[in-house]
Amino acid sequence: MSKIKFILNGNAVELDVVPTMRLLDVLRNNLGLTGPKEGCGEGECGACSVLVDHQLVNSCIMPAGNVAGHEVITIEGFNKQSRYKKLADTFARAGAVQCGFCTPGMILAAEALLNEVPHPDEQQIRQAISGNLCRCTGYSMIVKAIKMAAEEGGGLW
Template identity: 55%
Template sequence: MADITFTLNGERITLREEPNLRFLDVLREKLNHTGAKEGCGEGECGACAILLDGHIVNSCLLPLASVDGRDVVTIEGYRMTERYQMLEKAFIEEGAVQCGICTPGMMIAAESMLRENPDPTDEEIRHGLAGNLCRCTGYNMIIAAIRRAAKEGEGLW
C-alpha cells in the first residue's frame, strides 16, 4: 500500500492503495468515474483515454503510481468546459455518436489534438484519432464533427 496524491478534475485527492493497480480500474471502481471505458484493455482502442498533465494517455496501461503528483482530467471533468460543449454539439449535429462506447475517448483525443492544432486538416484529424477505434461510425462523422467544432469554436482552443 502507498499514499498516492493527485488532482482529479481540479480536486486534490489522496488514495491509500496498491500502487500497481490499473488507473482505469481505480477511476471506475474506486472513484465512481465511469466515463473512461474498457475496450481492449491493451492500449489499442483509446476508449479509456484521459488527460494526464494535459496529454492524452490510455488509463488501462497506467499504474496508479504513475499519477502521483500529477494532474488528471477525465471526461467527467472535461464535460464542464465550454470546449466540451462545442464538441458535444458538433458530435450530435454530425451524427458522430452511435453506440457511444468510443465517444469519451474521442472527445479526449479531440481536446488533445485541438489544443495543439486548433485548425487541423482532415488528414491531421485522422492522424490525431489514430489511437482511438470506433466500431460504428466509419470515422467520417467523427472527423466531420471535429472539423465543425474547430471551425465553430474558433478562438476556444
C-alpha cells in the first residue's frame, strides 16, 4: 500500500492503495464512482474512459499510482459543468444515446477533443472517438451530436 494524492473532480483526495491497482477499480470500488464502466477490461472499448489532465485515458489499463499529482475527471465531475450540459443536450437531440453504456466515455472523448480542437471536422471527430465502441448507434448520431455541440457551444470551448 502507498498513499497517493491527486485531484478528483475538483477535490484533493488522498488514498491508501496498491499503486498497481487499476484506476478503474479504485474509482468504482474505493471511491464509489460508477460512471466509468468496465467493458473489455483491455483498453479496447473506452467504456472506462476518464480524463487525466484533460487527456482521454482508459482507466482499466492505467495503474492508480500513475495519477498521483495529476487531475482526474470522471463523468460525475464533468456533469456539473456547462460543457457537459451542452453535450448532453446535443447527444439527446441527435439520438446519440440508446442503451447508454458507452455514453459517459463518448461524452468525455468529445470533451477531450473540443478542449483541444473547438471546431473539429468530421474526420477529427471520428478519430477522437475511435477508441470508444458503441454497439447501438452506428456512430453517425454521435458524430452529429459532437458537431452540433461545437457549432452551438459558443464560447464554451
